[in-house]
Amino acid sequence: MTAFTEAVTERALGPLDELRGAGLRALAGQPLARAPFLRAMVRRRSTRIPVLISVHGLAAWLLAVFAAPFLLVVGPLFLAVPHVAAGLRHLVVRRAWPRWWLAGSALFAIAMLATRLLALGDPRRAAPLFVEQGLGAAWIVFSALSGALVGKARRSGFVLAGALALAAVAVAWPRASRVALVHGHNLVALVLWASLFRRGNRLVWLPVAIVLAGAVVLGSGALIPFTVRHGLLSFAGLHLFAAADWLAPGLPDAAAIALAMSFAFLQSAHYAVWLAGVPAADRPGEGARSLRVAARAFAADFGTAGAVTVVGLAGAVAAAGLLHPDRAQRLVLSLGMFHAWLELAVAAYVLAVGAMVPQRRREARSAKGKEVGRDAVLAAARDSLAGRPGA
Numbered sequence: 001m002t003a004f005t006e007a008v009t010e011r012a013l014g015p016l017d018e019l020r021g022a023g024l025r026a027l028a029g030q031p032l033a034r035a036p037f038l039r040a041m042v043r044r045r046s047t048r049i050p051v052l053i054s055v056h057g058l059a060a061w062l063l064a065v066f067a068a069p070f071l072l073v074v075g076p077l078f079l080a081v082p083h084v085a086a087g088l089r090h091l092v093v094r095r096a097w098p099r100w101w102l103a104g105s106a107l108f109a110i111a112m113l114a115t116r117l118l119a120l121g122d123p124r125r126a127a128p129l130f131v132e133q134g135l136g137a138a139w140i141v142f143s144a145l146s147g148a149l150v151g152k153a154r155r156s157g158f159v160l161a162g163a164l165a166l167a168a169v170a171v172a173w174p175r176a177s178r179v180a181l182v183h184g185h186n187l188v189a190l191v192l193w194a195s196l197f198r199r200g201n202r203l204v205w206l207p208v209a210i211v212l213a214g215a216v217v218l219g220s221g222a223l224i225p226f227t228v229r230h231g232l233l234s235f236a237g238l239h240l241f242a243a244a245d246w247l248a249p250g251l252p253d254a255a256a257i258a259l260a261m262s263f264a265f266l267q268s269a270h271y272a273v274w275l276a277g278v279p280a281a282d283r284p285g286e287g288a289r290s291l292r293v294a295a296r297a298f299a300a301d302f303g304t305a306g307a308v309t310v311v312g313l314a315g316a317v318a319a320a321g322l323l324h325p326d327r328a329q330r331l332v333l334s335l336g337m338f339h340a341w342l343e344l345a346v347a348a349y350v351l352a353v354g355a356m357v358p359q360r361r362r363e364a365r366s367a368k369g370k371e372v373g374r375d376a377v378l379a380a381a382r383d384s385l386a387g388r389p390g391a
Helices: 002-028 036-043 045-066 068-093 099-121 129-151 156-172 174-195 205-220 224-230 240-247 253-281 291-323 325-335 337-353 361-386
Strands: none
Touching: 002 291, 045 068, 045 205, 045 224, 045 253, 068 240, 068 253, 068 291, 068 325, 068 337, 099 129, 099 325, 099 337, 129 156, 129 174, 129 337, 156 174, 156 337, 174 205, 174 240, 174 253, 174 337, 205 253, 224 253, 240 253, 291 325, 325 337
């Protein structure tokens, strides 16, 4: 079954890789490709990824102004499952966490998913909101305490105190804290990428500045009149005003609409960071990878069964979105809330430990060996082209 799945994947992605290679060769033949900046874009990940995320941020900002409901519907339906899988992959699977912390975190995640499923299945049997918020807050405290016990960093006491304060706020004001989590967790990905997965990205400030500036402008409400006059206010059954009621309950209309537009933009940036920025930073080498190599790495991390499950879930959500886009979108966002708590839990653990947990030793050795082997092959090829003896 594994061999069959790999063969199907290789055959499916092969034409896409060939098309990609043809496009790159065509670009390389253009005079503009000799510009130092464009050459750095191709050769250096530390330049390429921040620029690509910046371009994505500008495009997402324009869509948030002209078609915020489109972003709110299409993004979760097609990118929510892949971005949750990317979070699990790079925050959990590829890290050498203590097994007892993994087990505890798994229990918290399962409990939170169970409460969400119970609420969606029968709202009358739904647990009070402070229970769900309490579970997430307890997860943060557990992670901060775990990191303090493992790392014994000087600042671990401050991290634990902050986690306890966050837990108190989440339980005392569950509705307000949930709304804050819904909006704020989109920025957590930027913080994690810029701090834990930076790896020499000298231009990381560029997409961060673009995202923050774009969110401030949208959140100010200055563009609401323009959007109402010229923008797409409804898409696939979701109206911007209805989304504002759900994303910012209890706020005045103008503030709620502004927050909904800002959320649509930040959510798109959040997806881009998890699906492009973090994966590129969490691997060796500066060059770009083919789709087939990326698929092999994905399957190696999750296993064949796990990779097939992720792809199947992503396809099922997209198919459900074609039939009932509004219901599917709300369902995916509701069930995916544990991902926001996972990000905060990992951040609390890392802050308390004092350093990012490295890649698993076996994976790190394998990646290093592949990188050394590739460098040796490239060096041999250069020697051969130069006609050096012994090449």
